[in-house]
Amino acid sequence: MSEDHVVSLQDVEVHFESEQSLLSQLRGETEIVKAVDGISLDIPENDVVALVGESGCGKSTLGKTAIGVQRPTSGSVTYRGQDIWKAKDKDGNVEIPHDEIRQSLQIIPQDPGASLNPNKTVQHSLAAPLKLRHPEMDSFERRERINEMISRVGMSPPEDYAKRFPHQLSGGEKQRVALIRALLMNPDLILADEAVSALDVSLRIDMMDLMLELQEEFNTSFLFISHNLSNASYVAGKSDGRIGIMYLGELVELGPIDEVLENPKHPYTKALVWATPNLDPDIDDETESPLRKIDVPDPRNPPSGCRFHTRCPKAREACKGNTPEAVAVDGDEDHTVTCFREIDDHEYWDSPKLEDEPSGTESEPTALEDEPVQ
Numbered sequence: 001m002s003e004d005h006v007v008s009l010q011d012v013e014v015h016f017e018s019e020q021s022l023l024s025q026l027r028g029e030t031e032i033v034k035a036v037d038g039i040s041l042d043i044p045e046n047d048v049v050a051l052v053g054e055s056g057c058g059k060s061t062l063g064k065t066a067i068g069v070q071r072p073t074s075g076s077v078t079y080r081g082q083d084i085w086k087a088k089d090k091d092g093n094v095e096i097p098h099d100e101i102r103q104s105l106q107i108i109p110q111d112p113g114a115s116l117n118p119n120k121t122v123q124h125s126l127a128a129p130l131k132l133r134h135p136e137m138d139s140f141e142r143r144e145r146i147n148e149m150i151s152r153v154g155m156s157p158p159e160d161y162a163k164r165f166p167h168q169l170s171g172g173e174k175q176r177v178a179l180i181r182a183l184l185m186n187p188d189l190i191l192a193d194e195a196v197s198a199l200d201v202s203l204r205i206d207m208m209d210l211m212l213e214l215q216e217e218f219n220t221s222f223l224f225i226s227h228n229l230s231n232a233s234y235v236a237g238k239s240d241g242r243i244g245i246m247y248l249g250e251l252v253e254l255g256p257i258d259e260v261l262e263n264p265k266h267p268y269t270k271a272l273v274w275a276t277p278n279l280d281p282d283i284d285d286e287t288e289s290p291l292r293k294i295d296v297p298d299p300r301n302p303p304s305g306c307r308f309h310t311r312c313p314k315a316r317e318a319c320k321g322n323t324p325e326a327v328a329v330d331g332d333e334d335h336t337v338t339c340f341r342e343i344d345d346h347e348y349w350d351s352p353k354l355e356d357e358p359s360g361t362e363s364e365p366t367a368l369e370d371e372p373v374q
């Protein structure tokens with residue numbers, strides 16, 4: 001928890017009460033979804049982190065928690081050393097007011113159309129953050145600044161775009177307006193939650209390039225979320241950033257993008273790389289099927305021990321009973337993995353291979369392999 005970090009998550013858990021099945025209702029049981037389960041992540045200034053994982057693994061929940069929109073059920077989330085939720089609750093000595101924190105942590109949502117008021121022009125939607133951040137500006141200065149930003153994101157003539165309503169914009173243009181709106185708050189961190197997924201493949205690279213150019217220009221950090229390893233790798237690769245692999249509420253591998261792609265350590269990361277053709281992995285045992293089973297377990301009832309053990313081709317009996325902690329890969333603290341195979345003297349190595357019936361080994365993994373970005 002350092003003031004040098006824009007955001008720091010420590011042992012964060014977000015557990016939801018899920019919709020209950022009839023059987024559990026009859027039994028009076030409450031079912032819990034462990035959407036995020038014990039994740040720590042530091043985001044320093046000007047950092048780009050791309051989070052990848054299958055649908056439902058908790059990416060959005062983690063992202064929202066990092067920008068202070070979702071309250072964790074346990075653990076802490078700090079902004080420049082200030083606990084965000086203590087600031088919100090005015091608990092103790094609050095050094096950074098909650099309003100300031102919220103303004104500094106922005107989001108570009110997956111569906112920018114839904115977040116833009118259909119009855120307001122682009123000019124009107126973009127004036128609101130400027131009024132908040134720069135109350136000293138008059139309306140002429142605001143108009144100038146807005147036109148400048150509209151031009152900057154490649155929409156021309158800006159005066160024409162400023163007068164348009166959301167329905168007069170394409171999906172890519174709405175996304176650019178959402179990006180401007182976030183940047184006008186002068187944020188320290190922007191959460192881009194599946195921000196390019198809805199765009200045509202041909203527009204995705206342009207949008208990702210634009211986000212990264214502006215990330216550098218505005219000195220912000222980016223938390224980029226995608227179910228698509230190609231997109232996440234593109235963003236992290238171009239910015240010399242990091243990639244985090246999530247599985248069932250846990251961060252199973254985290255590290256510099258080149259390191260993780262060239263030297264993936266978690267069997268799940270290997271499966272994702274294997275399933276993403278344009279990443280061309282150089283994995284030692286690539287002929288072996290990377291998953292024993294294709295079915296993703298129910299997050300309301302995740303497997304014991306290592307949650308990946310039911311699908312992992314390397315799983316042994318030890319993986320069923322114990323939960324692996326994150327360990328540094330080859331002593332490099334920047335690259336961490338939660339797998340017993342990284343610990344030379346772990347009981348895993350003497351433990352028998354799991355002998356349960358593999359299924360679906362002929363099939364490809366279920367997710368993360370939609371269209372490559374190039």
Ligand SMILES: Nc1ncnc2c1ncn2[C@@H]1O[C@H](COP(=O)(O)OP(=O)(O)OP(=O)(O)O)[C@@H](O)[C@H]1O
Nearest residue numbers: 016017018033035054055056057058059060061299
């Ligand atoms: N408000 C909520 N109440 C109950 N369960 C929730 C809530 N929000 C998320 N969940 C559950 O938490 C788990 C993680 O959801 P989350 O949206 O964070 O995953 P994700 O990886 O972002 O998935 P996707 O890519 O499909 O959006 C899912 O099982 C989801 O159903």
